[in-house]
Amino acid sequence: METTAFPGWIVRDAATFEQLDLALLDDLDTTVRVRYSSINYKDALALHGRPGVVRRHPLVAGIDLTGEVLASRHPRWQPGDVVTLNGAGLGEDLHGGLAGLAAVNGDDLVRVPAQLGPLRAAAIGTAGLTAALSLLALERQGLAPETGPVLVTGAGGGVGSIAVALLAAARYEVLAATGRPAELSEHLTALGAARVLDRTELTSSGKPLGKQRWAGVVDAVGGPVLAGALAGLQHSGVATTCGLAGGAEFPGNVLPFILRGVSLLGIDSVRTPPLRREAAWQRLTQLLDPALLDSLTRVVPLAEAKDAAASLLAGTGTGRIVVDVASA
Template sequence: METRFQALVVEKTQDQKFERSIKERSIDDLPPGELLVRVRYSSLNYKDALSATGHPGVTRNFPHTPGIDAAGEVVSASDGSFQPGAAVIVTGYDLGMETDGGYAQYIRIPSAWAVPLPEGLTLRESMALGTAGFTAALSVLSLVKAGVRPEQGDVLVTGATGGVGSIAVSILARAGYRVVAATGKTTEESFLYGLGAAEVLPREQVIAGGERPLMKERWAGVVDVAGGPTLAAALKATRYGGCVTCCGLVSSPELTLNVYPFILRGVSLQGIDSVQCPAPLRREVWGKLAGEWKPPKLEELSCEVELNALEREIQAILAGALRGRVVVRLP
């Protein structure tokens, strides 16, 4: 087995700035863990871009390799949890935050972090989904478990052109829901209709009237990635007994809201955490993504870049200019 490999390394300079470059590393440099994985694909998430630019809310210790997603084959498992050659998916936990992540040809992690690649998905497809797809599926599953059914009315997806939003639109449409996609990018209507959206609204239209204590009932359920005023307005416009899931803060981490949606309409607000999600639920969700919820246009949702071409995509996602998903192919 090769002992040297390529990785994207983020380093802090003497003037407290951060530089990114492809460097050669040794397997001996990797952190402790039972599982050594040869990474074939990773993906780009907003959290990866923050880590790559030195954001202290994600990563504090440098040098560091970002990448909160990874898919590849097991090289060795000291605890016998996986056979060599087994295909696995790794998302969440500390990967790519303080533990060197998927922007490298090898990772070493605790074996509990890995999920077997389910039948019906390729390694590349799993990273076209990645944490974004996993989070979208967790959100949809929460709506289903809350009793939100297709015949009850429209389901709103905010931030619909992003990674989580675009996959949520696709999953919900495939599951038979009438999906209303909200976006600040009015030029992306055809993209969203192509994913299965029945209606596309400008973000401002969703928020309009949000200053009122309650808004006219419209949504049977909501998948929100925006937070802030968008989430508040969505809650105020959700129908009696509806469910709103919250998984992001693209607009704001703040939520200014009264209790009326909860005590007058019985609306529930469900937080979605993909980082510490328990292993049994992880396997259930990945199974659905490989089967009944697999987006039919997964290739159209993603583009592929090599590790040395990632810089442009990092800048794009930080600027809010990215559509869909970016798959990172390791050499």
């Protein structure tokens, strides 16, 4: 491999944009030339020095990557294969995707579907994988379009936006909850939402049980919003949860579980087994309209990743931010 230095974001005491040395990378079985990454909430935390994500220092940031295999000792991969990887320790325990090169475990890679291509695969990223895993989890519990509406919280964000689009494409009636209903109503309706709710509808009463309004929930917020979403679940309804932008504390109680028999399922995209990753990507390929995905996506060069991440921390981000790593 001729390259010995490459640009990237590395977290020491703070995240800085530097030329990195090849010797920094871990001795893992597959080396990838990274073409695209993306900005997720975890990346925003890491890039802005917030605790809870980076578990070793120094560490290259970025929980997603998409690019071409340069070299591999893994039997599945050959040089030139176009691959993507979401989570699996990237940007937390392992050097991540916000850099020109990455060394990864071949078991965790997924081949980029030809129908999508690398830029759209990067736009899907961890957010889209999480949304698809949520849909699959709901359906394993028996949810179907005829069961009733599905509520999506944090609908303007990365997970929420893709969840709205996926559920609508799968013929569910989608209720999209956001803290910015006036600003995002037209956008969310275009993604397939049947109705847009102000998230204060979920948090204003504080009661553990409310009117039974939806059969399923995809929650990307946590905190009081999750408690309010559970309060509105129909009997035997099911919810998934995957985020904590609204807080890690859960101010709910057991009443929805013991009086309505609801279920709450946690979604962990980081340690998802390979077969489940493949199933989620198959569903994404089947359901996501590429033009709709494009409408959710903006692209920034690698050097601007930290600035772009600020909108996620401020709660003003919408859709997906793809990082063009080749455009440093």
